[in-house]
Amino acid sequence: LRILTAIVTRAIVAYDKLNEEAGQKAVTRARQEMIAVQDTIAQSGAAALCVKLLSSKRDAIVCSAMELAICMLEGGNVRVQQLMYQELLHSSLAIEAIHTRLQRAKTMHKLQSKQLRTRAKQRRSASMIRSQSTISPDDDILIKKSGLDYLHDNPVQAARVYRMLQLFCEGHNSSMQNILRQQQTAKNNIDIISMSMSHLTQLCKNEERLT
Secondary structure: OHHHHHHHHHHHHHHHHOOHHHOHHHHHHHHHHHHHHHHHHHHHHHHHHHHHHOOOOOHHHHHHHHHHHHHHHOOOOHHHHHHHHHHHHOOOHHHHHHHHHHHHHHHHHHHHHHHHHHHHHHHHHOOOOOOOOOOOHHHHHHHHHHOOOHHHHOHHHHHHHHHHHHHHOOOOOHHHHHHHHOOOOOOOOOOHHHHHHHHHHHHHOOHHHHO
16 A cells, blocks of 8 residues: 555656646646556556555554545546545445544544643643643543544544545535435445534634644
């Protein structure tokens, strides 16, 4: 997965380095080359593989799959979107995995918000020696009891998920938007759109968390 990501990334970087001074023909050629690389790798089975690996129990594999998916979708590649859509259409496991990851990030954010409020009270009192760690011992216990992992469920890590979802729907892809909102063949419908909005709203309400 990393090798494939590196190959696509090289094409993306080559395209991004060009600007108007390089000439429109050079920019167009670089974009076509980027899309060609994306299409070749995606059509070789990488697009379907990435979607399947989103439900892996190994976090490192999931992260690598998302990174490759993001690279193949960069620039709003419609053909890659279609390949991934077809895979999502026949399996709800990936959507369930995305939902679980966002739910865990949302829970982690709540615990961190609680810790930030505690630290604010401590600052006001000015009589306690405050720890500079991101997670307090008490919150660390709560996180462990909840089964969360700070490195993997930190809300910052959710940015990768949101970038992938954004590229899924790039160009107002209504088919992707609909399947992320409702899965016709699934026993239990999962609304990723509403879940994402809820989480982002929660993040925006805490300006200190964002900064």
